[in-house]
Amino acid sequence: MLSLSINGQAHELDIEPETPVLWVLRDEIGLTGTKFGCGIAQCGACTIHVDGVATRSCQFSAGDAVGKRILTIEGLGAAHLHAVQTAWIENDVPQCGYCQSGQIMAAASLLAQNPSPSDADIDAEITNICRCGTYPRIRAAIHRAAALAKL
Amino acid sequence: MNAIVSRRSFIAASLSAAGGLVVMVAIPRFASAVPLGPEPWGPEELTTANEVNAFVVVEPDGTILLRIAKSEMGQGVMTSLAxxxxxxxxxxxAxxxxxxxxxxxxxMDGGVYGDMQTGGSSSVRRSRVSLQQAGASARARLISAAATRWGVAPIACVARGGSVFHEASGRSAVYGQLVGDAANVSLREExxxxxxxxxxxxxxxQARLDTPVKVTGAAKFGIDTRLPGMVYAAVANCPVFGGKAKSYDEAAIKNKRGFIAVVPVENGVAVVADRFWRAKEMVAALPIVWDEGAAAATDSEKFRADYRAALDGPLTNAAKRGDAKSALAASPKIVEALYEVPHLAHAPMEPLNATVHWRPDRIDAWIGTQSADAALKLAAxxxxxxxxxxxxxxxxxGGGFGRRAVNDELRQAVQVxxxxxxxxxxxxxxxxxxxxDRYRPQAALRLKAGLGADGMPTAFDFRTAVGSITRSLGWGAASSGVEPSAVEGLSNVPYLASALNVDCLLKNTHVPVMFWRSVGSSQNAFAVESFIDELAHAAGKDPLDYRRALLAGKPDFLAVLDKLADKGEWGKALPVGSARGLAIHESFGTIVGEIAEVAVSKSGEVRVERVVACVDCGHVxxxxxxxMQIESAVLYGLTAALFGEITIKKGAVEQGNFDDxxxxxxxDAPTIETHFALSGGGKWGGIGEPGTPPIAPAIANAIFTITGKRIRSLPLKNAALGA
Incomplete structure (x- = not known):
């Protein structure tokens, strides 16, 4: 049995330690906000926070997650919408919406470490793929979230 | 169903009765506040309580529930149709x-919702009138119900903001109080x-109605479906299209944890397990012997040679105006160029998936499909x-772009x-x-123009060799030898020349091809708009001025060009190593012009800094x-222009994931600005796709200005642009 801390809750799981956390979240626990996009840590649709840092959960095994704090999109805005989510709404970011959980988790992690990211910082740190091409709106929303967080 | 039951409880109850299946509904935190719930699928009853008609439901609390018969794949259709x-x-x-x-x-109800197929940038264009009529008809019924209740003439009443008013008497009623009577009203005329x-x-x-559920992880995509007792399947499709599994060694995986079954399916083999990750690992470990067939001897280079050779004919004529052959013979100057494009994958972010519960007398399928009608018939x-x-x-x-128009994944899920x-x-x-995938076809085009002494074209002779989509889908033989999508943007080229000849060869390989955002315009606009730039340079004229001259008498095109040139700062100096490129194209009833500001580094790296677009879709x-759709379409086309290439080797696709x-x-994303030059009138153009075709030629034309190198083959990553 593995014990994982997910969104502040402990889960005892009878799974192989090499199971990617992505599939633990989706298929064992039923938290489907974290998405499968590529399985090789290329696209970032599966981005979660591990001890506060954006991590691609398709290449992060359950065994390695023991003893760490996992936060998913469902946990990010559990009490009230996170500033990033509010900014996403204000800037009309989502189209199909599939990649947006990962984009939001990546942006929230960036802002936690760098409260006023420049465009160059965003280019360097936000490498998640969006096939709908919402990048210009994501960029604007990250700047907006940075401003909202300072209010 | 006459009993008034909530839809959710109905579904749960009926499934329980039929097979012990209860849909697990995760109650979202913001469900009551959002205009679109996390589970967008509609009711299964033929009629529900509080319907005014099939499209309009008025709840007693005044909530208006509208039924949308097109699929939301990011293009905003649920909001615009509502x-x-x-x-x-x-x-x-609100x-x-x-x-x-x-x-x-x-x-069952005689096609009450029309064609549910979602594609071709057609949702607003093709359903606007019937949706306006559905709304107007519901309003008239609500007014009639109020008028009858008050004993006044309907014409003395007005509807506004969800209520009917009889201003002479000061009476009013909200729609929720009228819906029961309204459903029984028969109007003398619509x-x-x-x-x-x-x-x-x-x-x-209007902010999109689907945004709230898409920032919390609540929105349910097909892949998020969870049913009690559900198992998971992972698939190995035969690497060579058209091949099949000869044999497999189930013993190699059957003792692995969670194994349930190996099931042969269309095009391959599915492994079923208690968890998806286990199924995926097992299918990768399953030894399969494939019968790949003769196509295993082919590759992209062979296709390229074949398509090039095909341009020498014989071809089928697709459009003819005047005598192009004579006009070309009489022209003092001939310009000719060969353009080539590769197969492209759609690669929507949500991989294909379907969840199916088959029983002898009933099928339930959870899927994201661009064609719910076709999915229903396929599953049946x-x-x-x-x-x-x-x-x-x-x-x-989770993205469509054409890929989810045909549901290969549903066929396999029903089989399993x-x-x-x-x-x-x-x-x-x-x-x-x-x-x-079913890919954007590989194609070769040879464009030829005769130029007069003034440098203006006397005749166009366009030839294309490309795969037939209808043949590939088995939808028809395209027996005339031409299909409209293969020559869109060629046959209707807007530029003036006294003669035009367009010839086409539909030539398929074993690689399946289908609709890819903007379809034939995706390759034809690249060729035509690059070629017009070549002609302008051959004539020693500015590409904008040249196009303006060739579009004389087309005020809608000229309005787009002029606004575009103004907003895009055409002619304004840029730093060394940067330039603007221009392209304009009409597709799906909409004209889009784009100016791309491009920089090419000394080592040949291309960066698109800014894109300015101008749109004439008639009405908005x-x-x-x-x-949002212009931004999306530009980036979709930009990805293809810079990087997009599916290559075939030994009959199979060489690429496999987002790393290759x-x-x-x-x-990589430029800033993108959208401007309008709306012609109004009777024109209602589509918007999901028309932003895609101009971007590749706009970028290529800028690169020519910077480097003097003409891009005639995509993607740009293969072009040597370094100094």
Whole structure:
């Protein structure tokens, strides 16, 4: 049995330690906000926070997650919408919406470490793929979230 | 169903009675506040309580529920179509909620929702009038119900903001009080619909209704479906299209944890397990012997040579105006160029998947499909169940772009569920998605023009060799030798020349081809708009001026060009190593012009800094959504222009994931501005696709200005642009 801390809750799981956390979240626990996009840590649709840092959960095994704090999109805005989510709404970011959980988790992690990211910082740190091409709106929303967080 | 039961409880109860299946509904935190719930699929009853008509439901609390018969794949259709109904219904748009129309009802109720196929940038264009009529008709019934109740003439009443008013007596009633009577009203004649100058909602910026559920992880895509007792399937499709599994060694995996079954499916083999990750690992470990067939000897280079050679004829004429042959012979100068484009994958972010519960007398399928009607018929046929007992629970689509118009994943999921008699979620990996797409066809085009002494074209002679989509899909033989999508943008080239000849050869390989965002325009605009630039340079003229001269007498094109040149700062100096490129193209009823500001580094790296677009789609339903679609279409086309290339070796696709099928990311994304030059009138153009065709030629034309190198083959990553 593995014990994982997910969104502040402990889960005892009878799974192989090499199971990617992505599939633990989706298929064992039923938290489907974290998405499968590529399985090789290329696209970032599966981005979660591990001890506060954006991590691609398709290449992060359950065994390695023991003893760490996992936060998913469902946990990010559990009490009230996170500033990033509010900014996403204000800037009309989502189209199909599939990649947006990962984009939001990546942006929230960036802002936690760098409260006023420049465009160059965003280019360097936000490498998640969006096939709908919402990048210009994501960029604007990250700047907006940075401003909202300072209010 | 006459009993008034909530839809959710109905579904849960009926499934329980039929097979102990209860849909697990995760109650979202913001469900009551959002106009679109996390589960967008509609009711399965043929009629529900509080319906005014099939499209409009008025809840007693005044909530307006509108049924949308097109699929939401990111293009904003649930919002724009709802706006069209609400415009006529005269309701408070803040109280509007939306769900999908039922494909089963559409099947059983004489096509009440029309064609549910979503594609071709057609949703607004083709359903606007009927949706306006549905809204107007519901409004007239509500007014009639109020008038009857008050004993006054309907004409003395007005509807506004979700209520009917009789101003002479000061009486009013909210729609929720009238819906019961309104459903029984029969109108002597259907009311007239509004004309554009009467619109109050259409044309106004509206935030999309699906945004709230898409920032919390709550929105349910097909892949998020969870059913009690559900098992998972992972698939290995035969690497060479058209091949099949000869044998497999089940013993190699059957002792692995969670193994349930190996099931042969269309095009390959599925492994079923208790968890998807286990199924995926097992299918990768399953030894399969494939019968790959003769196509295993082919590759992209052979196709390229074949398409090039095909241009020498014989070809089938697709369009003819004047005598191009004589005009070319008489021209003092001939310009000729060969353009080539590769196969492209759609690569929507959500890999293909379908969750199916097959039973002998009923099929339930949860899927994101661009065609709920076709999905219903496919599931019925494959599952051997009466289509009246097939229920397609359409989900949010994690991207479509044409790929989800044909549901290969549904066929396989029905096969697996039927074989094992359990509900199953079948998911393709990204590798299966890239390697078993139905691709944008590879093509070769040879464009020739005669130029007069003034440098202006006397004749165009365009030839294309390209795969037939209808043949590939088995939808028809295209026996005339021409299909419209193959020559769109060629046959209707807007530029003036005294003679035009367009010839076409539809030539398929074993690689399946299909609709890819903007279809034939995706390659034809690249060729034509690059070629017009070549002609301008050959004539020593500015590409904007040259196009203006060739578009004389086309005021809508000229209006787009002029606004574009102004907003895009055409002619204004840029730093060394940077330039602007221009392209304009009409597709799906809409003209889009784009100026790309491009920089090429000394080592040959291309960066698109800024794109300015100008759009004439006639009328706009939601300006915000048009801007979003232009941004999206530009980036979709930019990815293809810079990186997009599916290559075939030994009959199979060489690429497999986003590491070798590269997609533009944040650092590649230009700023994008959208402007309008609307011609209005009777024109209602599409918007999901028309922003894609101009971007590749706009970039290529800028690169020529910077480097002097003419791009005639995509993608740009293969071009040597370094100094």
């Amino acid at each position: 706006m069209i109904v609400a415009e006529e219904l005269e309701c408070d748009f 109280k509007v909620k939306v769900e999908y129309a039922s494909a089963t009802r559409n099947f 009311p007239a619909i509004k004309t554009p100058e009467q619109f109050r909602l259409i044309g106004q910026r 046929e494959v599952g051997g169940v009466d289509p009246r007992n097939v229920f397609i629970h359409n989900c949010y689509l 569920s039927k074989a094992i008699a359990k509900p199953v979620k079948l998911v393709w990996t990204r590798e299966q998605d890239i390697q078993h 339903v939601n300006p915000l959504n048009v801007e 099928y590269q997609i533009a990311r944040m650092a």
